[in-house]
Amino acid sequence: MPTGTPDTERVETLTLEAFADTILPGAKRTPDDPSIAGRSHDAGSVEAGALELLRTPATGLASGLPEFVDMLNGHAERYAGEHGLEDGRDLPPFVRLSFEDRTALVRALTSPGHPEKEFWVMLALFCNMAFDSAAHMSTPTALAEGHPGLTAMGFAAPDTDGLLRFKEYSYGRATARLHPDTTDSGSLA
Amino acid sequence: MTTTEKTDILVVGSGFGGAITAYHLAAGGADVTVLERGPWLETEELEHDFLLGSSYTRAFDFTVGDGMSVLGGNCVGGGSMVYFAALPRAPRFVFERRGSVGRRMWPSAIDRDTLDPWYDRAAEALGVRTQDWSDVSYAGGLWGAACNHSGRTANPVPVAIDKDACVNCNWMMAGCRFEAKKSLVFNYLPAAVAHGARIRPLHEVQRLERLDDGGYRVHYNTIDDSDYRVTTGSGAIDAKIVVLGAGAGATPVILKRSEERLGAMPHAVGRYFSGNGERLNTAVINEDRVRDVLGLSRDAERAYEAFQVGKGPCVANWDRLDASLPEYSRYSLEQLYFPPALGTILAQTPGVPGPSWFGADKKEMLRRWKSWLIIFIMSEDDNEGVFGPPPPTGNAVRLSQQMLGRGPLSYRPTANTWHGWKSADAEIKEILEKDGIAEVAPWTNDLVGAYTVHPLASCRIGDDPHTSALDDRHELRGHPGIFVTDGSSVPGALTVNPAMTIAALAERSVPGIVEAARARGVDVTYGAPAPDGATSGRGGVLDLAGRRSS
Numbered sequence: 223m224p225t226g227t228p229d230t231e232r233v234e235t236l237t238l239e240a241f242a243d244t245i246l247p248g249a250k251r252t253p254d255d256p257s258i259a260g261r262s263h264d265a266g267s268v269e270a271g272a273l274e275l276l277r278t279p280a281t282g283l284a285s286g287l288p289e290f291v292d293m294l295n296g297h298a299e300r301y302a303g304e305h306g307l308e309d310g311r312d313l314p315p316f317v318r319l320s321f322e323d324r325t326a327l328v329r330a331l332t333s334p335g336h337p338e339k340e341f342w343v344m345l346a347l348f349c350n351m352a353f354d355s356a357a358h359m360s361t362p363t364a365l366a367e368g369h370p371g372l373t374a375m376g377f378a379a380p381d382t383d384g385l386l387r388f389k390e391y392s393y394g395r396a397t398a399r400l401h402p403d404t405t406d407s408g409s410l411a
Numbered sequence: 412m413t414t415t416e417k418t419d420i421l422v423v424g425s426g427f428g429g430a431i432t433a434y435h436l437a438a439g440g441a442d443v444t445v446l447e448r449g450p451w452l453e454t455e456e457l458e459h460d461f462l463l464g465s466s467y468t469r470a471f472d473f474t475v476g477d478g479m480s481v482l483g484g485n486c487v488g489g490g491s492m493v494y495f496a497a498l499p500r501a502p503r504f505v506f507e508r509r510g511s512v513g514r515r516m517w518p519s520a521i522d523r524d525t526l527d528p529w530y531d532r533a534a535e536a537l538g539v540r541t542q543d544w545s546d547v548s549y550a551g552g553l554w555g556a557a558c559n560h561s562g563r564t565a566n567p568v569p570v571a572i573d574k575d576a577c578v579n580c581n582w583m584m585a586g587c588r589f590e591a592k593k594s595l596v597f598n599y600l601p602a603a604v605a606h607g608a609r610i611r612p613l614h615e616v617q618r619l620e621r622l623d624d625g626g627y628r629v630h631y632n633t634i635d636d637s638d639y640r641v642t643t644g645s646g647a648i649d650a651k652i653v654v655l656g657a658g659a660g661a662t663p664v665i666l667k668r669s670e671e672r673l674g675a676m677p678h679a680v681g682r683y684f685s686g687n688g689e690r691l692n693t694a695v696i697n698e699d700r701v702r703d704v705l706g707l708s709r710d711a712e713r714a715y716e717a718f719q720v721g722k723g724p725c726v727a728n729w730d731r732l733d734a735s736l737p738e739y740s741r742y743s744l745e746q747l748y749f750p751p752a753l754g755t756i757l758a759q760t761p762g763v764p765g766p767s768w769f770g771a772d773k774k775e776m777l778r779r780w781k782s783w784l785i786i787f788i789m790s791e792d793d794n795e796g797v798f799g800p801p802p803p804t805g806n807a808v809r810l811s812q813q814m815l816g817r818g819p820l821s822y823r824p825t826a827n828t829w830h831g832w833k834s835a836d837a838e839i840k841e842i843l844e845k846d847g848i849a850e851v852a853p854w855t856n857d858l859v860g861a862y863t864v865h866p867l868a869s870c871r872i873g874d875d876p877h878t879s880a881l882d883d884r885h886e887l888r889g890h891p892g893i894f895v896t897d898g899s900s901v902p903g904a905l906t907v908n909p910a911m912t913i914a915a916l917a918e919r920s921v922p923g924i925v926e927a928a929r930a931r932g933v934d935v936t937y938g939a940p941a942p943d944g945a946t947s948g949r950g951g952v953l954d955l956a957g958r959r960s961s
Contacts, residue, residue, distance in 0.1 A: 245769045246777070261771050280463040282640075282811035329766050334857050340475070340817070343858045344810065346769060347756055354751040354777060355461035357468075362460070375751065375780035378719055385588055386459050388720045391579035393707055396544040397555035398565035401729045407534065408541035408569035409500035409907075410729055 230288070233314045235273065237291045240317045242272035242349040244324040246371075256313050259321035265370035267353045275348050275358040283348060290345060293338065301327050418444040418609075419933045420924075421629045421650035423616045423665065426489020427910060428656025428897030430599040431533075431917040432924060436654075437606035438939035441928060444648060445608060446631055448615035448657075448805070449486035457586035461752065464637060467585035468813040473753070474660055474806065475815070478860035479686055479796055479822030481660045482753065485639075485814075487612050489658065490898075490910065491594040492586045494864075495723025495747075496571045498539045498911040500530050504734035504741065505905050511793050511827070516902040518874050518883035526915050528955060532948035533914035536941040538593045542567035546574050548721025549709060550784055553696070554746035555726045556705040557849075561842045563730050568745065568908070572722055579721050581748045592722075602942035615805055616665055617645075619653060619893070620672040625931065626651045627892065632804060638812040642804065651931040652892050652924065656917075659684065659866035659899035660818065661806040663880075666870065666887070668801040677888040679880040680870050684796025684820060686863030688742065688904040690788040690832045691749070692839045693758040694849035695779050704846045716781040723748050724787065724908070731838070732906055739827040742790035742835045743907055744842075749785055757858060758783075761850035768855050784849065786839045790831035791904045794868055796822040822860060865909045870899035872916075884923035885916070892927060896920045922956035 239257035248266025250258050258268055277284050291314075298315035301307075301323065309318040316324065331342040351357045353371035356364040364372055365379045380386040403411045419442040422433045429445055437443040450469055458465045470493050472485040484490040503523040510516045533539070544552070547567050555565035576591035583592050590597065604610060613634045620628040629648050635641035655662045663681035670676055701707050701714035708714045727745035748754070760767035760776045767773060799819040802808045807816030824832070836853045843849040854862065873879025876888055885900055887893040896917040898909060905912055925937040937956055940946045 246774045247771050262774055266774060278463060280468075280812040282809075282815065325770060328769070332766075332858065344815075347752075347858075350756045350769070351461075351752045353774075354755045354780075357461050357463050357752065360460055360462050360465075371777070372751075374774075374778050376716075376719075377751070377780075380459055384459060385578075386580040386582060387578035388580060390709065391548050391717075391720045392545055393547075393549060393552035393709070394545050395552075397552045397705075397707070398559035398563070398726075400566050401564045401732075404566055406541075407500060407530075407539075408567070409911075410502045410732055 234287060234291045236317045237294055237314045238273055238276060238287065239268045240324060241294060241328070241345065242267040242352070244321070244328050245346050245349040246353045247321070256317055259324070261321050264374070267349045270353040270369065270371040271356060271358050272349045272352040275352040276345070278358050281348055283344065290341065297327060297331065415628065416648045418442050418648055418650050419935070420652045420654060420928060421446065421627070421648055422654045422656060423629070424489055424656035424658060424897060425487045425595070425600060425610060426484055426491060426656060426658060426897060427595065427913045428900070428917050429489065429654065430595040430603065431914060432654045432656065432896050432921055433608050434599040434603040434606070434942060435921040435937065435939050436924065436928070436935060437603045437608040439925060439935040439937055441933050441935040443603065443608040445603070445610040446614040446616050446629070447487050447610060447612050448634060449484070449612060450636055451487040451610070451612040452492065452586055454588060454590055457588040459580065459582045459585065459588070464813065465585070470586055471584070471814050472816065473814050474818040475859050476818045476820035476822060478824070479820055480859040480862050481818070481820065481866045482862070482864045483658050483660055483866060487610060488594045488596040488600060492596065493584050494910060495583055496592045497568045497724050497908040498537065498571055499569055499907045501905040501907055501912045502732045508738060508791065508903055510903055512875070512878045514875065516873060518872055520883045526919065528951040529915040529919040530911060531951050532918045532941070533911060535945050535948035536598055537571045537914065538598070539569050539571050539911070541569050542725065547725040548579060549715060549717035550721055550748065551725025551746050553701065553705070553707060553715055553784060554786070556707055557842050558728045560705060560848070561845050563728055563842065565726050565728050568724055568727050577722055581719055581721050581723070581750070583723060584750060598942040616657065617804055618665060618669040618672065620669070621674070622649060625892065627653045629653060640809040640812060651933055652894070652928050654924065655893065655895045656897040658897050659869045660820065662895055662897055662899045663798050663869040664801045664806040664819065667798065673890065677876065677880040679878055681798035683794040683868050683871055683878065684798065684822065684866065685792050685794045685868040685904045686796065686822065686861055687865035687867055687909060688788065688790030688792040688828065688831055688906065689863045689865060690790070690835065690861065691747070691854045692786045692788070692836060692851050693854065694784045694786065694843045694851040695761060695776060696782040696784055696849045697847055698782055700847045704848055718748065718781055718783040721748055739791050739831045740834055741906055742788055742831055744835060744839060745787045745789065747785045747787040754785065757854040757862065759852040759855050761852040766855065766857065767852070768858065784843070788832065788835040789904070789906050789908065790835055791906060792828040792831070793825040794903050795825055795828065796820055796869065798869065824861060865898070867898045867901045867909060868903050870895045871902045872900050873902055885920040886923065886927065892931065894920060894924050
C-alpha cells in the first residue's frame with residue numbers, strides 16, 4: 223500500500239494512539255473508540271496531545287513514525303500469534319490487543335536487552351511528555367486552555383507575564399538539628 | 412594560502428572549568444578565546460516554558476548512553492545555567508578514597524585542607540552563602556522534619572542564590588529569569604570579557620592537532636542555533652595553550668577523536684567515568700500524616716502540596732558522610748526538585764510490582780504530583796564508566812533538534828555501586844515510610860540506565876599515570892600545553908553536589924597554566940582578584956600559588 227493514503231494515515235493514527243494510551247491511559251472519547259482502551263476516567267496521553275508532539279519535527283521522531291508503526295504492528299501480530307489471540311476487527315494488530323496485552327508487549331519492547339529498546343523508550347518518553355509537560359505547546363497557553371496533564375498534576379499557572387512566582391514558599395522554621403560537624407561555610411568539616 | 416586565526420589560549424567550553432580559567436588568564440594579560448558549543452542565552456530569553464525550542468531545551472543536553480545517561484548544560488555558562496546552585500564542599504574523607512584502584516585516587520598534593528583556600532576563592536567569586544531555615548522551601552522543610560522524626564540531622568545546603576531576588580519558581584534548570592541564581596554569566600564570564608576574552612557560542616570543538624611549534628590547532632564546527640543536528644560551517648584556531656572544559660561527557664570524546672593527529676592518549680582518557688553515585692527516589696507524601704505526625708502545615712487547608720515550590724535542593728541529610736564508615740556506604744540524601752518529563756518519566760509507582768513507570772497506576776501517581784518529594788542520592792560509585800569510539804561529531808549522535816542524543820558512554824554498575832544505592836534506597840524508605848509519612852520507590856534504571864546530572868572523572872587528575880589522565884597540575888600526560896579543568900578532572904564521586912569542587916580545582920589549576928603559558932612566550936601573570944574585585948580569597952592563595960610556581 224502506498225504511504226500517505228487515508229488508510230495508512232488511519233493505521234498510523236490508531237496505532238500511535240493505542241501506544242500512547244498504554245503509557246498514560248485515558249477515557250474513551252466515544253463509546254466505540256478503538257485506540258483508547260478506556261482504563262481511566264479522564265483524559266490521558268492521547269487527549270493531552272501525544273500525536274501532535276510525536277509529529278513535531280523538533281522531536282526527531284516525525285519522519286520515522288511510519289516505520290515505528292509497521293514495527294509495532296509486526297510485534298503485535300507475532301504476540302497475538304504466540305498467545306493464540308484472535309480478533310476479526312478491521313483494526314491494526316496493536317490496536318486489536320487488549321489493554322493488558324498492549325501493556326505486556328510495551329513492557330517487553332522497553333525491557334533491558336530488547337534490541338529495539340531505545341526506539342520504544344523514546345516513543346514512550348514523548349508520550350509521557352505530552353501529558354506531563356505538554357512539550358508541543360507553550361506552557362502558559364497549555365495551562366490557560368486547561369491542558370489535561372498539567373491540570374491533573376496541579377502545575378501552577380504563571381503570572382500574566384508568563385513567569386511563575388511563589389510568594390509563600392517556606393514553613394519558616396527549623397525542622398531538624400544540624401549535623402554536628404557543620405562549619406561556618408555551611409558544609410561539613 | 413589561508414591564514415588560521417591565532418590566540419594565546421583557547422578554552423573549550425564556558426562552564427566552571429572554562430569560565431574560571433578564561434577569566435584569570437585574560438585578567439592576567441593573555442589573549443583568550445572561548446569556544447562554546449551551545450547558544451548564548453540572554454536573561455530575557457529564559458522562559459518558563461516546556462515547549463520544545465524554548466530556553467529549557469536549548470540550554471540542556473540529555474545524552475543517553477549504554478547503562479548511563481548524562482544531563483548537562485549546553486550554553487554559555489554551561490552547567491551553571493541549568494544547575495541548582497547547590498555548592499557544598501566535599502567532605503574530608505572523599506579525598507582519601509581509594510576506589511577500586513587500591514590506592515589513594517586523589518593526587519597526594521590535594522586534600523581538604525590544601526583545597527580549602529581554593530574553595531574560599533570560588534566561594535567569594537560565586538557568592539556562595541549559607542541558607543537558614545527561613546530560606547528553605549516547603550519540600551526542604553518537610554525533608555528536614557522527616558529526618559528529624561527518625562532521629563537524624565538535616566542541613567540547609569550552601570547555595571549561590573540571591574534570596575532577595577529569588578521567587579522560588581523552581582525554573583532554574585531553564586536558566587534563572589530573575590538573575591537570582593549567580594550563574595557564571597554574572598561573575599567569571601563578564602569579567603573575562605571585560606579583560607578582552609572572546610566567547611563564541613555555537614562553536615563545537617571536534618578535535619585538536621599538534622603544530623610543529625609545539626602549539627595546537629583546534630578544529631570546530633559551527634552549529635545551527637535551533638537545530639543542533641545541523642552544522643553550518645567549520646574552522647580552526649591555533650593556540651599556544653588549550654584548556655579543555657567541555658565537561659566530563661565531552662572532553663574525553665574530543666581527546667579520543669584527536670588521537671590520530673595528536674598521538675596516543677593516556678590510558679585514563681575516557682575511562683573511570685563516575686556518575687557521582689547518583690540515583691533518585693520519588694516519594695508520594697500523605698498530606699494528613701505531614702500534619703499529624705510531623706506537625707507541619709502551610710495553612711488551614713494544606714499541609715504540604717508544594718513539590719513545585721522552591722529552588723531545587725534546599726536540605727540534605729549528611730549523617731552517612733562519616734569517615735568511619737567503609738567506602739561505598741557513604742552518601743548524602745538531598746531533597747530535590749526535578750521538573751515534569753525529566754523528573755517524572757523514570758519515577759516508579761510505589762507499591763506496584765513490576766515495571767511501573769507507565770500505565771494506569773503511574774497516571775494516578777501523577778495526579779498527586781503536588782505531593783511528591785524527590786530524594787537525590789549522591790554516593791560513592793566505582794568509576795565504572797567507559798567511553799567507546801567517538802561519534803562523527805560532537806559527543807553524541809543528536810536524535811532531536813535539541814537536548815536528546817545518543818552518546819558512546821557505557822556504564823555497568825558494580826556490586827560496590829549497587830551496595831551504596833540499595834543502602835540509600837532502604838534508608839530513604841525507612842525515613843519517609845515511618846509512621847505513614849509517604850510511600851517511596853526508586854527511579855527505574857531499565858530505560859536509560861542510571862542517570863547523572865554530575866558527570867565526573869573521565870579524564871582525571873592523579874599521581875598514577877595508569878589510572879589518571881592528568882598530573883596534579885591538570886596537564887594532560889604526554890601532551891604538554893593541554894590542560895583539562897572541568898568535571899572530568901575530578902578523580903571520583905564526591906558524595907555531595909560537585910560544582911564547588913570543580914570550581915575550586917579550576918581555580919587551583921590556574922597558576923600552573925600561567926606558568927606553562929609563560930614558558931611558551933605568553934605574557935601573562937597570576938593574581939587577579941575575584942571577578943567583582945574582592946580580594947580576600949586571593950590573599951589566601953597567593954602564597955600557595957607562588958610556592959607551586961617556584
